[in-house]
Amino acid sequence: MPRWCDCNQPMNLEIRTVIFAKKIEVKNVPIFSCMSCSTYEVLKPVKAHLTEYLEAIELSLNDPYQVVFxxxxxxxxxLFSDLYKRNVEMDSEKIGDIVEAFKEERINLLLDVYQCALQMNDESWMRDTQRRLEQLSQFQFEEHFSEAG
Structure with missing residues (x-):
């Protein structure tokens, strides 16, 4: 099921570079884009984190230009960057099933990483892994293929 733009055309899921305030180049941002009217939307589950990150980095920005991944x-x-690198067709009818399979695979990997961090008693690594697990477990791909707007 495609996501539809306000211009009634389907939107494609892509990985793009976003440039913020002509100072920060943010690579590997998942977005929906419309080829017809050139509208784009950052994928909702990452939008809040991206905004928070850009606000924090802008406050501490000493360099005139910065590139971040x-x-x-x-x-x-x-997850979407890895899908893109593996040449998974992002606008395919089966993308939801593919994303869910990759998500499950990533969660299992992160659970293994968490177990390792726990055995090493590395609290920082455990917190980071737990944060990543929470991001993935809260993400439901199908929710993002409703009408745009």
């Missing part, structure tokens, strides 16, 4: 700090963005 959002997939390194957001687990949902990382």
């Amino acid at each position: 959002f997939s390194d700090i957001d687990e949902v963005a990382s």
Whole structure:
């Protein structure tokens, strides 16, 4: 089921670079884009985290220009970045099933990582892994293929 733009055309799921305030280049951001009217929307589960991250980095920005990989700090963005790198067709009818399978695989990996961090008594690593697990467990892909708006 495709996501529809306000112009009544289907939107494609893509991985893009977002440039913020002409100072911060954020790579690997999952977005829906409309080829017809050039509208784009950041995928809702990552939008709040992206906004929060950009506000924090802008306050501490000393360099005139910075490049960051959002997939390194957001687990949902990382999931879609990995799908893109594996050449998974993002606008396919089966994308929901593919995303759910990758999500389950990633959750299992992160549970293994958490177990390792627990055995090493590395609280920082445990907190980071737990944060990533929460991002993935709260993400329901099918919710994002409703009408745009």
